[in-house]
Amino acid sequence: MHDAILDIRRLRKAFGALTATDDVSLTLYPGEIHALIGPNGAGKSTLIKQIVGELRPDAGEVRFEGQRIDGLDAAARARLGLARSFQVSSVIPDFTVLQNVCLAVQGGSGRSFGFLRPILSDSGLTEPAGFHIRQVGLDGREQIAAGALSHGERRKLEVAMALALRPRAFLLDEPMAGMGTEGAGQLVSLLSGLRTEAPILLVEHDMDAVFALADRISVLVYGRIVATGSVDEIRANPEVRRSYLGEEA
Amino acid sequence: MSRIAVINLATLGLLIGGALTAHLTGHAFLVTLATKAAIFALAGVGLNFALGYGGLVSFGHAAFFGIGGYVTGILASHAMSGQPLTTLPYTMNGTNEMLAIWPMVLLVSGLAALAIGALSLRTSGVYFIMVTLAFAQMIYWFAVGWPAYGGEDGLSFYVRNAFPGVQTMQPLSWFLICAGLLLMTLGFTAVVMRARFGLALQAARRNTQRTVAVGIRPFGIRLTAFVLSAMITGLAGSLYADLNRFVSPAMLSWYMSGEIMVFVILGGVGRLVGPVAGAMLFVTMEHLLGGISDYWQVLLGLVLLGVVLWSPGGIVGMLSGRGRGHA
Missing domain, CATH: 3.40.50.300 (P-loop containing nucleotide triphosphate hydrolases)
Structure with missing residues (x-):
């Protein structure tokens, strides 16, 4: 074993x-x-x-x-x-789906002290984030605020954030x-x-x-x-x- | 162009256009009033960095405003008297060059914030408010009891400090220096909040547990934000000292901390130009109503009450038609 x-x-x-x-x-x-x-x-x-x-x-x-x-x-x-999801959905409600997953990619990378380059043109964040969003079937919803998602979609977003930690x-x-x-x-x-x-x-x-x-x-x-x-x-x-x-x- | 971009441009246009119009029509006093608004706005932009984006309700930002003022006043008074600040470990002279004063202001207010933040960020909520207030009060009483630089009476330095190639005593030139710094700081804030650091800072405000669960430690992020916030407010304090050519412990008082907070809340917490709108409204009300009655702040209180009750997003939030959010 x-x-x-x-x-x-x-x-x-x-x-x-x-x-x-x-x-x-x-x-x-x-x-x-x-x-x-x-x-x-x-x-x-x-x-x-x-x-x-x-x-x-x-x-x-x-x-x-x-x-x-x-x-x-x-x-x-x-x-x-060690990726964790919560009993009660826990996402950043006024971040978009893409921003939420980017946050998780960023956390996993251990590099949060970037002050200049915008998240959305940081392919080191957006590419893995986009991949994980597709993986859970949320593609097309990237720009929706997480707070506006249905309960089931929010659950998927949490899975995408967990996946983003590799x-x-x-x-x-x-x-x-x-x-x-x-x-x-x-x-x-x-x-x-x-x-x-x-x-x-x-x-x-x-x-x-x-x-x-x-x-x-x-x-x-x-x-x-x-x-x-x-x-x-x-x-x-x-x-x-x-x-x-x-x-x- | 998005609605929020229009509001941002209109707010800044009103400030700069107003000052230019006042200059062209010969109202030098109104130019100085606009300068005061720009400086207060800068102090508010500094606080907004920590309070609006990071959720760190500091009730001690007068400490940094005052430190900026005192560093400026002390350097200028030594330049005037010709006596060195210190001869140990090496001779350090005063200066009346803004370009030499500002880096010193940023350094000292940043170091002060590093010490205060490292201790106060171990608490949160109402305790954070009280601890930041306590530190600011300590510095206030220190200034009151420091006779070398005027103590309770404050410190005058008669001539505004110098900027290369600019006649700083000319009201419009002086306004443009202040407005230029305000614009640069706004640009800096906008860039940082769209970058990795801003994402982590805002995430930690909205959901600390989730932020930790993706591997981000909020403490270092928040401490950095607190330091940057203090440096911006310190720079505003330096300009305020130069505006009045005078510093006094009043710049360090809790009343000043409250006023800076009022700029932010009036204009819109966490909105890029919120503090600019708030400071403009504050200075305008003070000018128009202050001449009528010493109790004009009763009206300010009513306006503040109205904003908090009916438009928690402040003036900018009301105009953009959205509640609390991000500029």
């Missing part, structure tokens, strides 16, 4: 008496979509924040491509290629949230294709999307991983059925 891109070992985080992350170990291998599911309050967001560097764990380590990244801040982790791994926090059934199908096929770019750690509530996309699933309950396995194994796991899937399975 390949070495893990993302390797989380025995991570622990407590807020007072509440242990939000309780000895969590998790791996993400090249080419896979690893879904993280769990009821509300299971600690999924807390875990994501520790991986991207917004929150400091109490114990344990986060390795990214073999290197410990615990000591790096969020911007440095993003620049290493990521080594994606962390997608509920990308399906708020999508209608029709848009959901489109987004599922877009996400499915992403795994060839970089593996995805997918936090998701939409079980149809999880079962359609995931290669492996981990179930988080009260801060602990209670099961990790293939889609079939998770569907069949009695503890998971009892504690989480309930009537659904």
Whole structure:
């Protein structure tokens, strides 16, 4: 087996008496979509924040491509290629689609101290940005303000911004949230294709999307991983059925 | 030509055309009034760089305005008296050449902003406002208690500093120098805001978390913007000192910080020529109403209230028919 891109070992985080992350170990291998599911309050967001560097764990380590990244801040982790999307769409609303993606290309390049050349004639930004906009199917919408996009389009823009970081791994926090059934199908096929770019750690509530996309699933309950396995194994796991899937399975 | 470009040109045309008309019709005082508006506009353009584009609400920009003024006054007074500023580590003399004074003003206000910004940018929101105000007040009280340069009474230097080939005491020539610097600074701001730095600065204002998530650290970007902003306002302070041939702690007071903020808010936060429109309206109102009553600022307050309530994009936002956004 390949070495893990993302390797989380025995991570622990407590807020007072509440242990939000309780000895969590998790791996993400090249080419896979690893879904993280769990009821509300299971600690999924807390875990994501520790991986991207917004929150400091109490114990344990986060390795990214073999290197410990615990000591790096969020911007440095993003620049290493840890691309993240947010639960609630997070774009710059009064920037155009093109400007948003240019911003991501610029961030990934690590060169933000350019004072003279306009963004729009900086082919080092606009060419990769245009490529990623086509990749997610937003071509023709480059000059629209991101705030004027439909919900589904904004989700695609976020994917384009993640791609622009030339990521080594994606962390997608509920990308399906708020999508209608029709848009959901489109987004599922877009996400499915992403795994060839970089593996995805997918936090998701939409079980149809999880079962359609995931290669492996981990179930988080009260801060602990209670099961990790293939889609079939998770569907069949009695503890998971009892504690989480309930009537659904 | 876009509507915003028309508004930009019309605003600048009004300022420069107004001064030229006043000159041709022999109203030297109105030329000086336009000069004051251009200098206030420059101070506002400086603040707008940080406040409008970067979302850094500095309530301490009088510090840089005053530092620009004091550097100018101190250099000019030493040039007049012939005494060197310091003899250690080497002899440094005063000067009355604007082209030598301005780089010194940019350097000192930039260094001051680097120190103040590095500390105050560790906070945000209302704390940032208070910390910048606190620093400005410290400098204010320092100037009040510094007898070598006039203390509370301020410092006069009688003759306006010199610019090669220009008779700076002639009102129109002096106006053109100030307006020229204003135009250059506006051009600089427009270019920077379209470049990588401007993109990162404006992104960090609108969505800090997203900006970090694409690998950009806002601190360095914001500190750079704060320093550039202070240098521009410092340059305006230098011109203001030369306009009056006098500097006093009033240039450093929190009241001055508020006035610079008023130029920006009246004209339009984050709009390129917003501070120009705001400063012109302010100086015009002060001139027309100030002669009628000392309480003319009651009316200014009403105008400010109206702008904030009904046109948060300021005068420029109202004319361009769009709410808050970018010029």
